[in-house]
Structure formats: structure tokens, C-alpha cells
Amino acid sequence: MQYKLRESLVSQDKISYAKDDGGHHWQPDIDCSAGSNPFFMPDAAQKALSRVSASQANLYPHDSGLKTAICQYLGNGLTERNILLSSGSMNAIYVINAAFLREGAKVLGICPQFSDYMSNARVLGYDYRAVPLCAGRGWSFDCAAILDALDDSFSLVYIDNPNNPTGQVFPLDDLRAIADAARKLGVCVIIDEAYGEFMEPENSAVSLLGEYDNLIVPRTFSKGWGLAGLRAGYLAASCELIKAFEKLSNPYAVSEPARMVCQAAMSDKSFLPACRQSIAARKTAMRKAIGRRLRMAPSCDTVPICLLEHEDAGCDLQQLFAREGVSVVSGGDFLSLGRNTARLRLPEPSKFDALIAILQKLDQD
Numbered sequence: 001m002q003y004k005l006r007e008s009l010v011s012q013d014k015i016s017y018a019k020d021d022g023g024h025h026w027q028p029d030i031d032c033s034a035g036s037n038p039f040f041m042p043d044a045a046q047k048a049l050s051r052v053s054a055s056q057a058n059l060y061p062h063d064s065g066l067k068t069a070i071c072q073y074l075g076n077g078l079t080e081r082n083i084l085l086s087s088g089s090m091n092a093i094y095v096i097n098a099a100f101l102r103e104g105a106k107v108l109g110i111c112p113q114f115s116d117y118m119s120n121a122r123v124l125g126y127d128y129r130a131v132p133l134c135a136g137r138g139w140s141f142d143c144a145a146i147l148d149a150l151d152d153s154f155s156l157v158y159i160d161n162p163n164n165p166t167g168q169v170f171p172l173d174d175l176r177a178i179a180d181a182a183r184k185l186g187v188c189v190i191i192d193e194a195y196g197e198f199m200e201p202e203n204s205a206v207s208l209l210g211e212y213d214n215l216i217v218p219r220t221f222s223k224g225w226g227l228a229g230l231r232a233g234y235l236a237a238s239c240e241l242i243k244a245f246e247k248l249s250n251p252y253a254v255s256e257p258a259r260m261v262c263q264a265a266m267s268d269k270s271f272l273p274a275c276r277q278s279i280a281a282r283k284t285a286m287r288k289a290i291g292r293r294l295r296m297a298p299s300c301d302t303v304p305i306c307l308l309e310h311e312d313a314g315c316d317l318q319q320l321f322a323r324e325g326v327s328v329v330s331g332g333d334f335l336s337l338g339r340n341t342a343r344l345r346l347p348e349p350s351k352f353d354a355l356i357a358i359l360q361k362l363d364q365d
Helices: 007-011 043-050 054-058 065-074 088-100 115-124 143-149 172-184 239-246 256-266 271-289 317-323 349-364
Strands: 083-086 106-111 127-132 156-160 188-192 215-220 233-236 294-296 305-310 341-345
Touching (some): 065 083, 083 088, 083 239, 088 115, 088 156, 088 188, 088 239, 106 115, 106 143, 115 156, 127 143, 143 172, 271 349, 305 317
Parallel strands (some): 106 127, 156 188, 188 215
8 A cells, every 4th residue: 555655755765874784794804884983982981881870761861961061062152052962963964854844945965975964855855966076186175166056946055074975174264155155045054063073173163153043063972972872963053943943853862871971071171182183193194005096085184084996997995895804885875976986984993004904905906
């Protein structure tokens, strides 16, 4: 029997490299696929996890301390009225897309970028248009092309910064120019900072929220803070937009234990700078290990993900890595990329030297 499901839901396939398969999948020797922090989590978060109580799991969450801690962490004059808690930044994205959905709604994005956003928009029925990053310049950001494509027929602009899969950090002045042009057209701009903790704080679009009430910034505790299993995130936006989003969100989206642990994580002021420094050193070593058959797209040194391309357009780079016991995300999971590309996240430190040896082998074969 045909039930009254949304037509776009039935006709569209969901494109996602995130899978819940109960653990019944290939176990690699080196996991470079997940987007979590290769340096684990702050000591303060580990200690907080050890203090989780049965009563916290038994009761509904009401503690607002996490919102207060987020505002202190982000600065820029934000208050709790500017923050909406969510189950990771993915859930925040779903809330935003539901809020702006109307007949004929359009989203302007770039490609490649986080494929789950594009997939969710299309499943809901959005007309998703993407401006390609310039492949001839190594998938570099083209602000002028985005501004040329933008008009008042769009409901939203979506840009992930740092970019997934390349690990690029886009110039804040470019994001300001896009937010400014979009506001004049009555269009809201999402700057997805899921990997935001891996870039320097002054690059964050959070600093623009006071200037642009059309700006929405989702963030998560999954990546930089190393707390992916807690499913905790949030979005920052104007009070007016947050008030609208609250009507669609779950007020209990983040559990009481998760709130306590995330708040503790943010109290560690040295963890993220140390991570960024260590990532930069390892990423430099990666670049030096390749260059013959493999190349790395432009990527910020402090961001642990990067996009690799094999010179053989016909090869399956994910499979080449798999034969060496390394899991990566196929470029085929991203709009505009071929299977001769792959997104790689730095592995845990103990596996890094082994990865370098494998990169050198694949670069020479």
C-alpha cells in the first residue's frame, strides 16, 4: 500500500558516510574515516564521565549550565538566548532545514562539502544548488562565484567551515561578504562549524553574529572535544531565529550526563591549542610523504581531515587504502568528487608512523 509519505522522501536516496550498522563492519588496522579528535578528549571530560550518576540518567535534563559555559567559551556578547542545544550539529541542521522549508525552497551550497546536509535538504524537497570549488586550483574557495549565484529565490546558503572533506578554512572576510549580500536579499546563511575547534577562534563566524541577524552557526562536541558518543551540539544565532527553532527542537536533546561532561571539557583551556599544534606537525609530515601519485588539496594545517587525490582517475582510492588496512571516506560520497579521491582523518598518534609508510607506498605504486 502507498501511504502519504512526502514524495521527495520516497524518490530521493540519502547520501551519507555516517552509518549505524551495529558494529558488523570491516575493522581496519588504522581508522582514518571517523571525524572525531585523534587526540581523544580533555582530561577534565574523562574525570566528569567517571562522576556520572544513576540519578542523572534517571531524570530529564534541566541544567542550563552548559548554555552558560558555551556563551563564555564563544564570547562575542552571546547570551543563552542565542544558543539552542541539539543532538550533535547534525540534528541542528535538521531543525534549520525544517524551519525554512516551503514549497519551491532553494538552498545554495558549495561542493564538495558535508554530504549529509545536501542529502537532508533534498529529501525534504529543497532545490539544492551547488557552486563547485575550483578543481583547477585544488578545490579552492571562490567567494565571487557564490555571490554571482546568490539571488532572492534562495531561502538558505550553506557552507561548512572548516570544509569537509578538504579541511580548508575559508577567509572570514569572504563569509562576511556572503552574509552581507544574503541579508540584503532576505536570505539566511548557515556556517557549519562542526570542525570549528580545529581552527583558530578568530576565524569563527561566531564573531559575525552581532553584525548579521541572518547568520546561523551550528557547532558540535563530537569533533574537537572528542565526545562524539555523547551526541551533543548546539547552534548559535539571533534571539529571533533561536525562538523559531525552539518550536521544532527537542528541549531534552542533550542528556544531563552529556551536559555535565561537555561543560567540563570546555573548562580545559590547553587541550585544543595542544591538539592544533600536534595536528599541524603531522599534517606537514603527510605533505612531505606524498607528491608523486597522490596530492593533498588545500587544507588548513590544524584541521585533522584532508582530501587526497590519486593521479589515476580510474582508481578507487578508498579500496587502495583498504588493501593496506586503512579506512578512509570515499570521494564518491561527496558531490563533484570521483572515487580517485578520499577524505582522510589523521589517526591516533600511535598509528601515525604506519600511516606515513602506507602513504609513501601508495604514492610510489
